[in-house]
Amino acid sequence: MAEKKKLSTADILAAARKNAAGGATPPPAEKQPAADAPAEVTPPSAPIAAESAGDSPAATPKSARAGGAKPSVADILAAARANKAAAGGAAAQPAAAKPAAAKPAAEKPAAKPKADKPAAAKPAAASGPAVRDTSSILAAARAASKPGPVSKSEAAARAKPAVPAKSAKGESAVPPMPAKPDYAKPKATKEAPQEERRFFLGVLVGSFLGLGFSTLSATGGLWTLAVLRYMFPNVLTEPPSKFKIGFPSDFPPGVVEEKFKAQFGIWPVNVEYKGQRQIVAIKTVCTHLGCTPNWLEAEQKFKCPCHGSGFYKDGINFEGPAPRPLERYAIRLADDGQLEVDKSRTFQEELGQWSDASCFVSV
Amino acid sequence: MHSAPDFLSHVATPLGFYYMILCVLNWVAALVMWRHGPKTYTTLKLGPATIPVTNVIVWLLVGAAFFVCAPLAMIGLPPELPSEVKQIVNELSGPVTLTLGSLALFTILFVFRRAWTAPPVAWTILNLALLAMGMSMTDPNFTAIVAKPDNVPIVGLVFLLGFFTWLATYKAVLNDDRAAQGLPPLEKEDNEKVLVWPDLVYTELICMVALTAFLLLWAIALQAPLEEPSSRVKTPNPSKAPWYFLGLQEMLVYYDPWMAGVVLPSVVLLGLMAIPYLDFNRKGSGYYTISERKFAYLVFQFGFLELWVILIILGTFLRGPNWNFFGPFETWDAHKVLAQNNVDLSQFFWIKWLNQSMPKAPTGSGAGTELLYILWREMPGILLVFAYFVLLPPIMAATIFRKFFVKMGFIRFMLMSNLLLMMGSLPLKMVARWSVNLKYFISIPEYFLNF
Numbered sequence: 124m125a126e127k128k129k130l131s132t133a134d135i136l137a138a139a140r141k142n143a144a145g146g147a148t149p150p151p152a153e154k155q156p157a158a159d160a161p162a163e164v165t166p167p168s169a170p171i172a173a174e175s176a177g178d179s180p181a182a183t184p185k186s187a188r189a190g191g192a193k194p195s196v197a198d199i200l201a202a203a204r205a206n207k208a209a210a211g212g213a214a215a216q217p218a219a220a221k222p223a224a225a226k227p228a229a230e231k232p233a234a235k236p237k238a239d240k241p242a243a244a245k246p247a248a249a250s251g252p253a254v255r256d257t258s259s260i261l262a263a264a265r266a267a268s269k270p271g272p273v274s275k276s277e278a279a280a281r282a283k284p285a286v287p288a289k290s291a292k293g294e295s296a297v298p299p300m301p302a303k304p305d306y307a308k309p310k311a312t313k314e315a316p317q318e319e320r321r322f323f324l325g326v327l328v329g330s331f332l333g334l335g336f337s338t339l340s341a342t343g344g345l346w347t348l349a350v351l352r353y354m355f356p357n358v359l360t361e362p363p364s365k366f367k368i369g370f371p372s373d374f375p376p377g378v379v380e381e382k383f384k385a386q387f388g389i390w391p392v393n394v395e396y397k398g399q400r401q402i403v404a405i406k407t408v409c410t411h412l413g414c415t416p417n418w419l420e421a422e423q424k425f426k427c428p429c430h431g432s433g434f435y436k437d438g439i440n441f442e443g444p445a446p447r448p449l450e451r452y453a454i455r456l457a458d459d460g461q462l463e464v465d466k467s468r469t470f471q472e473e474l475g476q477w478s479d480a481s482c483f484v485s486v
Numbered sequence: 487m488h489s490a491p492d493f494l495s496h497v498a499t500p501l502g503f504y505y506m507i508l509c510v511l512n513w514v515a516a517l518v519m520w521r522h523g524p525k526t527y528t529t530l531k532l533g534p535a536t537i538p539v540t541n542v543i544v545w546l547l548v549g550a551a552f553f554v555c556a557p558l559a560m561i562g563l564p565p566e567l568p569s570e571v572k573q574i575v576n577e578l579s580g581p582v583t584l585t586l587g588s589l590a591l592f593t594i595l596f597v598f599r600r601a602w603t604a605p606p607v608a609w610t611i612l613n614l615a616l617l618a619m620g621m622s623m624t625d626p627n628f629t630a631i632v633a634k635p636d637n638v639p640i641v642g643l644v645f646l647l648g649f650f651t652w653l654a655t656y657k658a659v660l661n662d663d664r665a666a667q668g669l670p671p672l673e674k675e676d677n678e679k680v681l682v683w684p685d686l687v688y689t690e691l692i693c694m695v696a697l698t699a700f701l702l703l704w705a706i707a708l709q710a711p712l713e714e715p716s717s718r719v720k721t722p723n724p725s726k727a728p729w730y731f732l733g734l735q736e737m738l739v740y741y742d743p744w745m746a747g748v749v750l751p752s753v754v755l756l757g758l759m760a761i762p763y764l765d766f767n768r769k770g771s772g773y774y775t776i777s778e779r780k781f782a783y784l785v786f787q788f789g790f791l792e793l794w795v796i797l798i799i800l801g802t803f804l805r806g807p808n809w810n811f812f813g814p815f816e817t818w819d820a821h822k823v824l825a826q827n828n829v830d831l832s833q834f835f836w837i838k839w840l841n842q843s844m845p846k847a848p849t850g851s852g853a854g855t856e857l858l859y860i861l862w863r864e865m866p867g868i869l870l871v872f873a874y875f876v877l878l879p880p881i882m883a884a885t886i887f888r889k890f891f892v893k894m895g896f897i898r899f900m901l902m903s904n905l906l907l908m909m910g911s912l913p914l915k916m917v918a919r920w921s922v923n924l925k926y927f928i929s930i931p932e933y934f935l936n937f
Contacts, residue, residue: 385719428723431809442826447931473931
């Protein structure tokens with residue numbers, strides 16, 4: 124892109140004079156910035172730039188566009204409006220149009236459509252905001268079409284701040300805005316203490332967004348409560364946790380009874396533990412990851428098919444990854460002499476709970 | 487020596503087709519080589535005539551050999567592996583030899599990457615692998631595992647993985663050679679812009695149609711492996727996770743469930759996410775290379791091939807009933823007895839080496855005293871793990887990773903070295919389990935803390 128070049132007062136004046144003398148020839152000031160300059164200066168945008176440069180100063184937006192990015196519909200519209208207004212102005216007051224044409228070219232040599240589109244019209248439009256409504260564009264066009272005579276110092280003053288784009292924006296002659304209607308005026312601020320007190324309430328219900336989120340969280344909370352309630356059904360159809368498995372004499376020493384595995388998930392075993400013969404109810408859940416081990420009669424061990432944990436007949440782990448022995452359920456001798464297993468309580472060896480008398484029946 | 491004839495007649499037809507496919511494969515390769523201009527290896531003098539031995543002729547002959555195998559397999563006389571070879575393979579697929587052997591193979595593949603990625607060598611390796619596969623299929627035990635509908639895609643994936651490993655290594659070797667000559671990588675030469683429409687979309691469409699057709703045929707040919715209705719009390723033996731989780735399942739054999747199921751997978755994920763922040767090597771972006779990124783390449787290939795793929799293969803093909811190890815030609819005997827009495831490090835230390843009983847809190851003591859006793863009991867393991875994770879990184883920084891430490895700074899280096907050590911702890915633990923039946927370094931079942 125063309126680098127910005129600061130124009131001296133002499134340059135501007137020379138350009139203005141040449142323009143007045145040459146009539147239709149493009150202002151020399153336009154030649155200096157590279158992007159929207161005619162053919163001999165910038166080859167890339169040459170064809171269109173040359174063509175448009177021949178027309179009139181009013182055609183500047185076109186050439187500027189040719190060098191820059193593709194303009195949006197809004198840009199074209201604005202440019203067309205500015206074009207029309209500037210053309211009228213130029214025809215009526217050629218002298219007045221001179222500084223107008225020269226300045227924007229000096230001001231915005233970079234071929235940005237946004238900045239250049241109103242450039243040909245007048246500096247006011249060039250440095251104003253990009254999006255304008257029709258009335259403000261027209262007002263701006265009219266205001267600049269008869270700016271009156273410009274003195275040397277005035278021209279210099281205008282050209283100078285125009286060089287840095289940002290400051291030009293701030294200083295430019297923005298068309299007078301209509302007085303703000305009542306509804307657009309900022310509301311009178313409330314007293315600070317009152318605002319503070321009602322701030323939270325305002326956040327909650329003060330806006331639609333706040334209202335929406337409050338409703339959402341309230342619904343979510345109720346939903347969570349309802350789900351929690353669902354976790355405690357009115358009727359439980361589980362097998363009883365206490366059941367009788369028969370008389371102690373049904374369990375001969377050293378035998379692992381497998382017939383309760385399917386329905387109750389226990390292995391009643393008559394086993395010797397720490398020198399004491401006892402009947403215990405072993406839980407059929409592997410202490411590694413909860414698979415159901417198998418009792419291998421030939422090897423006399425419980426073996427888990429998932430990761431290969433192995434347990435002795437008394438439930439003590441000895442191989443594979445299981446970190447602790449199989450658990451025991453509570454068992455006791457009921458009043459009728461039968462063994463009663465209580466699945467609501469478990470006993471873990473590694474916590475020393477197997478010495479608890481309620482997890483075995485001595486025989 | 488020979489397998490049962492009824493089994494051979496069972497696999498005769500598929501094996502015949504298998505060898506026919508191998509034959510066609512080699513002949514097509516020969517055709518492609520012929521069209522690209524054959525290369526003469528050597529010349530044979532046969533009386534007055536001189537016959538050049540070109541690569542085309544070699545692969546035509548290999549194809550012809552497979553062509554002969556096909557009808558032999560059809561009539562029930564396929565080439566078979568001698569039982570001695572099967573015995574050796576069974577013994578070699580024991581866990582220790584498998585892990586260390588695959589590590590050695592991995593090293594060989596890295597060191598001799600220039601040699602084995604040469605297309606004729608790679609093609610020979612592929613042919614040998616396919617031939618070994620065909621010969622093994624005559625073994626009922628091998629076929630039972632490999633041809634299980636669950637496992638067929640895994641076998642396919644093993645070959646696919648081999649192909650892609652070859653492809654990436656081959657391209658990396660080419661690029662490294664070019665870099666040595668001062669040329670840009672191949673990908674930079676051939677970075678012509680391709681349009682999404684039609685180039686990409688058409689390719690995708692064709693792939694989509696072809697894959698859909700393939701899946702349809704597969705679904706018709708291979709029945710879905712449905713099992714018996716689930717039962718709370720009957721766990722299938724062996725109980726295997728989906729193939730892509732078999733590495734994790736294998737990991738669970740060596741670690742506490744929350745360690746192998748929660749901590750280590752999270753560390754794997756976080757570690758993978760951390761790679762961009764740990765990596766300070768700016769080379770190798772957008773093209774294959776090995777010599778410019780040796781550390782990254784080795785670490786990734788070790789983590790992927792060793793710790794993921796080998797574990798999946800191990801879990802799929804070598805784990806049998808009761809989660810015991812079985813060689814590929816071994817019968818899955820549910821009553822295979824292996825001595826696997828695992829011992830914790832603390833038991834080794836107190837009972838075996840110091841010859842005294844394990845420290846145990848006197849009965850009735852408070853929770854604090856018990857905890858102190860537990861910590862005292864597990865002191866050797868805690869010290870060992872502490873040394874591994876805390877003392878090793880500074881030593882690494884001072885010795886082999888000096889440059890890394892300078893470039894990465896303290897925090898990044900500590901992160902990197904700990905991730906690396908965490909990764910290395912898996913094979914160490916596995917080998918310790920298999921060789922000395924070590925169960926846990928730290929074993930605190932009272933608080934579900936085992937490592």
